Amino acid sequence: MTSVPARRVGAPTPDDPGGSWWNRRMxxxxxxxxxxxxxxxxxxxxAVLALARAAADHDGSQPLSEQFRLSVRAREHDGVEHLLALGANGEVVGYAQCRTGEGNDEAPSGELVVDPxxxxxxVGTALLGALPDGIRLWSHAVGSAADAAAGFASARGLVPVRSLHVMGRSLTGGEPWADAAVDRTYAVRTFEPGRDEDAWLALNAAAFAHHPEQGSxxxxxxxxxxxExxxxxxxxILVVEADDPDTLVASHWTKVDPPGxxxxxxxxxxxxxxxQGEGLGRAVTVLGLDHLRSLGLDRVVLYVDEENSAAVRTxxxxxxxxxxxxxxxARQSADTPGDPAPTARR
Known part of the structure; x- marks a missing residue:
């Protein structure tokens, strides 16, 4: 671990609404x-996870996505850096995580949260200043917290470069979906621990070969x-070859969090x-929706990248x-316009 004093910056100005260091109580x-x-x-x-929970309670949204939360506890991940902002008594008052891109041309991504x-x-300015200049920083805030995050970013020369849509629908009402149609050359079964891990990882890697997070x-x-x-x-839920049930051709991983x-x-x-092109994406999606509805759930949500227009339409x-x-x-640059990141789930 290395510790460095956060650099001192100016008092609040119209261009710096975060009010860097102007709160003299801290x-x-x-x-x-x-x-x-x-x-x-x-x-x-x-302490970091408790900070994230406090921010979620205050803001009404999780400040850290699932992969970033899991990485807080993980000890074996290369390419992940954690930054703690420590107060006078060593307490954690802010946190940022930086994940190095999987590819040589991929910018690092990060997430940041400050104790309410x-x-x-x-604190946010200090954490941002300690992150790489080329980092792409996610904000999962909603409502007024999203407005505050946008203002923080704009004041520091950051512009939106990617949008992740959270979409939802009722499982008990609304427009009904058609039954799943799976060709007779395929069969449907569920995941079996101890049997399907490697096959599912291979399917996932192939399906998301150009996806910076999911594919890795x-x-x-x-x-x-x-x-978990x-x-x-x-x-x-797995769609497999009917004559070779260990060969996976499609899958839909559903999730209920919290359980119950x-x-x-x-x-x-x-x-x-x-x-691709066989209608398996829609079919396996419907199979998952049927499963979630069978559990008696009220609603279902999903995350889809704005650039994945085909998925958004589906x-x-x-x-x-x-x-x-x-x-x-991310910081504005000549390469920013027209350089969208690949489709992603959080």
Whole structure:
């Protein structure tokens, strides 16, 4: 771990509504860096997750996406850096995570959260200043918190470069969806732990070969998710070759988090590139919706990148409508316009 004093910046101005360091009740934070060599301790990880929960309660939305939350506790991930903003007594008042891009040309991505009681005191500015200049920073805020995040970004020269739509629909009402039609050359079954891990990872990697986050999922990442309280193998639906049930051609991983809640999620839909154009994407999506409805849930949500217009149209035809829009910000450059990132789930 390395610790560096946060740099001092100016008082609030029209161009800096975050009010860097103007809240004199708080001293300047110290930024502590942690990586695979010096991972977060269990106590630090719990402090970060508690901070994220406090921010979620205050703002009405999760500040950290699932992969970033899982990485807080993980100790084996290369390319992940954690930044802690520490107050005068060593307490965690802010947190940022930076994930190095999987490809050589891919910019690092990050997420940032500040304790609600420590805002407008320069903590966010200090964390941002400690991140790489080329980072793409996600905001999952909604409502007034999204407006505040947009203002923070704009004042620091960051512009929106990517949009992730949260879409939803009722499972008990609304426009009904047609039954799933799966060709007789295929069969449908559910995921079997100990049998399907490698085959599912191969399908996922092929389906998301150009996807910066989902396509890089590894066995350790899958194991992390299978250890979560919401994991249910019956909710991971597989379409397989009828004459070779170990060959996966499509899948729909559904999710109910928290377990026992009344909202389900279209978590990951994957179709083998060798079977694109056969209607399997829609069919396996409907199979998952049928499963979630059978659980007695009220609603279902999903996350889809705005650039994936085909998927947006498919979900709209299935009765999904926009609920929220999450934004990714980056510094303005000559390459920013017309350079959208690939389709992504959070």
């Amino acid at each position: 001293p300047r934070p110290t930024i502590a860096r942690h990586d695979t060599t010096h991972p977060l301790s269990p106590e630090q990880a719990e 009681t420590a805002r407008r005191a320069g 999922l590894r066995r350790a990442d899958l194991d992390q998710r299978m250890a 309280p919401w994991w249910d193998p019956a909710g991971l 809640g009344d909202v389900g999620e279209v978590y990951v839909v994957a179709v083998s590139p060798d079977h 979900y709209a035809r299935l009765g999904f409508e926009d609920v929220e829009v999450h934004r990714q910000y």
